[in-house]
Amino acid sequence: MKTELDLTRRADAASPAPRSLAGMSLPALKAEMEALGLEPKKAGMRAKQLRRWIHHFGVQEFGGMTDVAKDLREQLSDTFILTRPEIADHQVSRDGTQKWLSRFGPGIEGESVYIPDVGKAGALCVSSQVGCTLNCTFCHTGTQKLVRNLTAQEIVAQVLTARDALDGWPSDEEDRRLTNIVFMGMGEPLYNLDNVAEAIDTISDGDGIAIGRRRITVSTAGVAPKIAELGERTNAMLAISLHATNDDLRNELVPINRKYNLKELFAAIRAYPGIGNSRRVTFEYVMLKGVNDSLAEARDLVRLLRGVPAKINLIPFNPWPGSPYECSDWDTIEEFAEVLNQAGYASPIRTPRGRDILAACGQLRSESVKKSAAEKRREALDAPAE
Ligand code: SAH
Helix, strand or coil, rough: CCCCHHHHHHHHCCCCCEEHHHHHHCCHHHHHHHCCCCCCHHHHHHHHHHHHHHHCCCCCCCHHHHCCHHHHHHHHHHHHECCCEEHHHHHHHCCHHHEEEEEEEEEEEEEEEEECCCCCCEEEECCCEEEECCCCCCCCCCHCCCCCCCCCCCHHHHHHHHHHHHHHCCCCCCCCCCCEEEEECCCCCHHHHHHHHHHHHHHHHCCCCCCCHHHEEEEEEHHHHHHHHHHHHHCCCCEEECCCCCCCHHHHHHHHHHCCCCCHHHHHHHHHCCCCEEECCEEHHHCCCCCCHHHHHHHHHHHHHHCCEEEEEECCCCCCCCCCEEEEEEHHHHHHHHHHHHHCCCCEECCCCCCCCCCCCCCCCCCCCCCCCCHHHHHHHHCCCC
């Protein structure tokens, strides 16, 4: 039998499926409307209508958009969809924590975790990258190589998925379960700042998802040169994954410290736009038995934070398969916290949440791997043409 590569059919098969508008920023929606042939002014107006339907009312069909002309609605539904990324897995922990694994594309999967009773009512921890480049030694995500940055739309889509399940649409600000967003999922948000900033614009938009910027926290392992820009562009709350009080230990635990040491990091933190007593910086400190949990280190921490409006989250280490550390003893954590409290710092010990479904801090990881260009080509050729 003769086998021939039918390139025309390949091109057809490769032509993209209709794209979803769900999670798109206002400027991106406007660009899509212009691409449909609308004049810029009209496109801007339509984009605003769409934004409200999609991100305030959460609609998933164009039919319900009553103030959009019928022929445009038809054109929209011929061209676009409003669905969210496929949920490859959804787990609910005994303690009410929920974890979603979103499939953003073939082999591109990332996790988001809803934690009740954090923030005003509950927080969603979103991922900014699939995988990570940082290799912090105690972090499970750090064992997964970077697959790729998530787009702004993919970051926002994680919020849509959670709101679908938790609050429904429209979501009454006074009476929601999802009130806060923390960029503490997979990845380093400051290595994907453009998309993170665009996502925050969409999430905080009062005519859309309407979660205010003060309820959005971005956590970084310490990309010092990007910290000021984060504040200027997003006005979000800042969190720092500190974990050690001297460069030697931090170089080991959080290797990005070799690039930007504590001195440089703290200079950037002190200059963070808008910090003050009503806008404190959160410091995360994972409690590792015999590694960083001595009382001397608690006192060093107090010294290091002097003059910085701060609160400290002590995170009991969450183990993962093959992890090289143990969690500090509970008494040790309490004594450590006491030193910080005595010095006037709020230092809640973060009760581990969702450990049974590997949804706690640092336990997130997906099976996604980055494929080489050769592998992708091979897969495209192996895929059925239809
Ligand atoms: N890359 C960013 C965003 C991830 S936030 C950052 O590092 O800040 C995830 C938080 O969970 C970080 O504070 C991280 O240090 C912490 N963490 C990672 N692994 C953990 C583990 N096994 N147990 C407890 N906390 C962990």
